[in-house]
Amino acid sequence: MSQNVITKDEIVAWVLAYAQAISDNRVLLTELDVAIGDGDHGANMDRGFKAVAQKLQSGGTDISQILKTTGMALLSTVGGAGGPLYSTLFLQAAQACAGKSELSLQDWTGMIDNAARGVMARGKAAAGDKTMLDALLPALQALIEASHANLPLADALLKSAEAAEHGKQATIPLIAHKGRASYLGERSAGHIDPGAASTALLFLIAAKTLAQS
Amino acid sequence: MKKLINHPDDVVRESLEGFANAHSSLVRVNLDPAYIVRSDAPIAGKVGIVSGGGSGHEPLHGGFVGAGMLDAACPGAIFTSPTPDQMLEAVKAVNGQAGALFIVKNYTGDIMNFEMAADLAREEGMSIESVVINDDVAVNDSLYTAGRRGVALTVLAEKITGAAAEQQRPLDAVAAICRQVNEQGRSMGMALTSCTVPHVGHPMFNLPEDEMEIGIGIHGEPGRRRVKLQSANVIAEMLMEPVLSDMNAKAGDDVLLFVNGMGGTPLTELYIIYRKANEIASKHGLKIIRSLVGSYVTSLEMAGCSITLLKMNDELATLWDAPVRTVALRWGI
Numbered sequence: 001m002s003q004n005v006i007t008k009d010e011i012v013a014w015v016l017a018y019a020q021a022i023s024d025n026r027v028l029l030t031e032l033d034v035a036i037g038d039g040d041h042g043a044n045m046d047r048g049f050k051a052v053a054q055k056l057q058s059g060g061t062d063i064s065q066i067l068k069t070t071g072m073a074l075l076s077t078v079g080g081a082g083g084p085l086y087s088t089l090f091l092q093a094a095q096a097c098a099g100k101s102e103l104s105l106q107d108w109t110g111m112i113d114n115a116a117r118g119v120m121a122r123g124k125a126a127a128g129d130k131t132m133l134d135a136l137l138p139a140l141q142a143l144i145e146a147s148h149a150n151l152p153l154a155d156a157l158l159k160s161a162e163a164a165e166h167g168k169q170a171t172i173p174l175i176a177h178k179g180r181a182s183y184l185g186e187r188s189a190g191h192i193d194p195g196a197a198s199t200a201l202l203f204l205i206a207a208k209t210l211a212q213s
Numbered sequence: 214m215k216k217l218i219n220h221p222d223d224v225v226r227e228s229l230e231g232f233a234n235a236h237s238s239l240v241r242v243n244l245d246p247a248y249i250v251r252s253d254a255p256i257a258g259k260v261g262i263v264s265g266g267g268s269g270h271e272p273l274h275g276g277f278v279g280a281g282m283l284d285a286a287c288p289g290a291i292f293t294s295p296t297p298d299q300m301l302e303a304v305k306a307v308n309g310q311a312g313a314l315f316i317v318k319n320y321t322g323d324i325m326n327f328e329m330a331a332d333l334a335r336e337e338g339m340s341i342e343s344v345v346i347n348d349d350v351a352v353n354d355s356l357y358t359a360g361r362r363g364v365a366l367t368v369l370a371e372k373i374t375g376a377a378a379e380q381q382r383p384l385d386a387v388a389a390i391c392r393q394v395n396e397q398g399r400s401m402g403m404a405l406t407s408c409t410v411p412h413v414g415h416p417m418f419n420l421p422e423d424e425m426e427i428g429i430g431i432h433g434e435p436g437r438r439r440v441k442l443q444s445a446n447v448i449a450e451m452l453m454e455p456v457l458s459d460m461n462a463k464a465g466d467d468v469l470l471f472v473n474g475m476g477g478t479p480l481t482e483l484y485i486i487y488r489k490a491n492e493i494a495s496k497h498g499l500k501i502i503r504s505l506v507g508s509y510v511t512s513l514e515m516a517g518c519s520i521t522l523l524k525m526n527d528e529l530a531t532l533w534d535a536p537v538r539t540v541a542l543r544w545g546i
Contacts, residue, residue, distance in 0.1 A: 030413055038292045038432040040267075043412040047290070075329070076246070079267075080293040081322035084329055122325060179321045182358040183351075183434060 004153050006103040006210050011063050012056055015070055018205045019049035025201060032194035036181040040080055041194040048078035048086070062101060067094035081179055082195065085119055085132060092118030105153045109143040112160075116140050123178060130176040130188065132195030138167035139203045153211040161200075161207035168192060168200040214414045221411035225268045225290055232275060236540050239279045246296070248303035249275040250285045255306065260378045260387045261285065261313035263304050264371060266323055267292040269410070270431055273367060273510045276541030282375035283539070284313075291410050291513075292432045294322035300330030304339065312340030312384035316371055316391060318363025319347035342384055344391040346370055348400045348521065350459040351428030351437050362430045365473040365510045365521045366398040369533075372542060376535035390532070394523065399460040401452045402519030404429045404436065406477060408512050427451055431475070431512045445482065449489035452520040457497060460522060464498025467525040469533065474508030477516035483507065490520050503533055509541065 022029070022045045030042030052073045060066035071090030074083060096114035100107060116136050125131045142163035146156030169192070176188040179195075218224050226244060233242035240249050248265075255261065264274045265287030274286035284307035289295035304313045313334070317327045324345065331341040348366035352358055374391040382390075404426045407416035410433065417433030420426060425448070428437035443451070462468065472487040474480070487506050494501055502525055510519070523529070536545030 034413060034417060038434055039410050039413045039417055040290065040293045044290065044293055076296050076298040079289045079296050079322065079326065081320075081325060083294070083296055083322070084325035123321070177358065179359055180430075180432065180434060183362065183430060185353075185358070185437070 003211055004104065006108060006153070008060065008063050008066065008101060010210050011066050012059055014206055014209045015056060015066070016053055017209045018202055019053040021201050021205050022046050022049045022198065029194050029198055032192055032197055035191045036176065036184055036188045037194060038180055041082060041198065044078045044080050044082050045086070045198055048074045048083065051077040062099075063103065064094045064098045064100065067091070067097070081123070082198075085123055085195070088118040088122040089115045105143070105147050105151070105156050108153075109140070109147045112136075112140050112143055125178045128174060129178045130171050130174040130181060130193045130196075131178050132193070132199040134171045134174070134193060135164040135167040135196040135199035135203070139164035139199075154207075157203075157207040157210055161203040164200040164203040168196040171196045214409050214411070216409070216411060218411055221414075224411050225288060228268070229275075229288065232540075239538065239540060240275070243302070243306070246299040246302050248285055248287045248299050248306065249278045250303065250306045251279050251283070253280070254284050255309045256284075257309050258311050258381055259284075259309040260311045260382070260384050261304060261307035261309060262316065262371070262375050262378050262387070263287070263300065263307065263313050264316040264367070265289065265295045265300060265303070266318055266320075267294060267432070269513045270511050272541035274371070277368065277371050277375075277539045279537070279539035280546065281379050281535055281537035281539070282371055282542065291412065294320065294326045297326050297330040297333055300327060301333045304330070304334050304341070305337070308339060311381075312342065314374065314378070314384065314388050314391065315341060315343040316367065316374065317343055317345050318367055319345045319360055320362065321359050340384055342388040344370070344388055344395060346395050348395065348398050349430065350399050350401050350455045351430075364402060364431055365400045365471060365519045366395065366523065368473075368509045368542075369398060369469065369471060369505075369521065369523050370394040372537060373529055373532045375537070376532040379535065394529065397460070398521060398523040399456045400519050400521040401456050402429050402431070402436075402473075402475065402517060403427045403448060403452060404475060404512075404515050404517035405442070406516040408433045408476070408515040410513070425517070429512075429517065431510060433512055433515065445485045446489045449486050449520070450493065452518075453490055453493045456520060456522050457493075460524065462497060462499055462522065462524065466499050467502045467530070468494065468499045469503040469505070469523040469525050470494055470501045471505040471521040471523070473510050473519045473521065475515040475517040475519070476508055476511030477514040478508070478518055480507065483518055486518050486520070494522070502530060
């Protein structure tokens with residue numbers, strides 16, 4: 001039976017499971033980036049989340065601190081565009097749950113909302129630019145709807161993972177307007193955006209690891 | 214993949230270690246976080262000139278650290294922007310209490326990381342200015358792209374700006390010179406072959422023996438269009454035409470003509486390109502008062518070249534001629 005809150009230990013488990021998933025999908029993410037970017041997304045994310053996993057080995061004192069530790073580790077290890085963007089995502093998430101020892105669906109939704117705002121401000125991108133936002137914003141929208149409908153947490157997480165995956169697939173026909181892929185113009189169409197792929201994975205892992213016990 | 218490496222994970226660090234071993238009289242190298250500073254830094258009262266970017270473009274930027282050019286350079290992973298903590302430590306290491314200028318190539322990652330570093334340095338009480346280099350005419354500068362890339366003009370900007378800083382000019386004046394170089398310079402590049410990032414292990418794109426990419430950047434990304442291979446003379450025309458039309462060069466203008474190799478093209482061929490570019494510029498009535506030929510802003514082992522034209526004036530020429538003592542550029546001292 002699933003629970004209706006996310007605990008501190010589950011947040012650690014989520015980030016660590018994501019680090020493992022990034023490592024498992026490193027080649028895939030790199031190949032997506034070779035197609036329309038510069039081929040470093042898999043290696044950069046893997047380097048960053050290996051550093052995160054190291055820092056989180058001893059757990060953390062509270063959810064906000066765990067997320068902040070994650071964001072700071074990413075900032076100093078990833079580089080490229082992904083570094084500031086994923087770092088901002090976790091730092092803004094941390095800010096939204098300051099002082100909370102567990103997260104309800106409403107808390108989690110508010111946290112993702114703050115994270116998405118941070119990423120939009122840092123990257124100066126919008127929906128449809130063929131970026132990580134094309135997975136992040138649909139996931140947020142699904143959480144907002146689930147939150148209004150008072151769905152069980154596990155169902156809400158699943159819906160957000162599906163929305164992120166759908167958003168990722170929907171980047172295929174898009175022409176990139178931001179980042180290195182934008183230099184390709186129309187040649188950027190026909191490929192999944194690597195940032196949307198790594199973000200969809202983040203929500204997939206959330207659905208698999210949170211609210212499970 | 215055939216490369217002189219030990220392991221893909223160790224490429225940047227081991228290359229930096231070798232660089233430190235080879236050039237200890239000119240630079241100091243810090244490995245964690247990674248940055249290179251001129252051996253006599255910090256210099257009191259002098260604006261610190263700090264640049265950086267992904268590795269794989271050597272000698273850019275580390276090869277241009279030294280008297281008369283950069284005070285510090287931050288190398289990232291291959292083709293990946295360095296991180297804000299590197300930039301912050303580098304700018305502190307060269308802090309002569311006169312502020313610092315970041316010279317940033319226009320790529321999304323570089324912009325965001327340098328912005329965050331500038332915020333952190335300002336929080337520590339330093340004055341920071343940034344100039345973004347975006348000379349590549351192959352990219353349309355529109356709302357629908359990340360904007361023109363910063364490519365070979367970066368070397369000219371670092372040299373001229375470094376000379377201005379060496380004269381102890383104040384931060385705003387040094388930044389103004391850098392902006393002037395950016396506004397007056399344009400570049401366009403092409404590739405005969407792709408290149409292989411060690412982590413990826415295979416070429417970034419496949420280019421058949423009889424084709425070439427026109428309008429490439431410096432990260433192995435494909436160009437604007439792929440066409441049949443042409444003679445050096447035709448290639449020089451294909452690069453010079455968009456540069457000339459974009460920079461609005463007029464007969465009688467003084468220019469610096471820079472033919473840059475992408476890493477895998479011999480000087481022999483670069484001079485064949487220079488010969489034709491020189492002829493085209495002269496036909497336009499341009500006066501080539503300075504020149505540079507060589508592989509200074511590279512893309513690993515990519516074969517190809519870029520052509521840069523910088524509109525000159527007396528001040529820029531004087532700053533270009535000023536003494537420089539770095540690993541990759543040295544004259545006058």
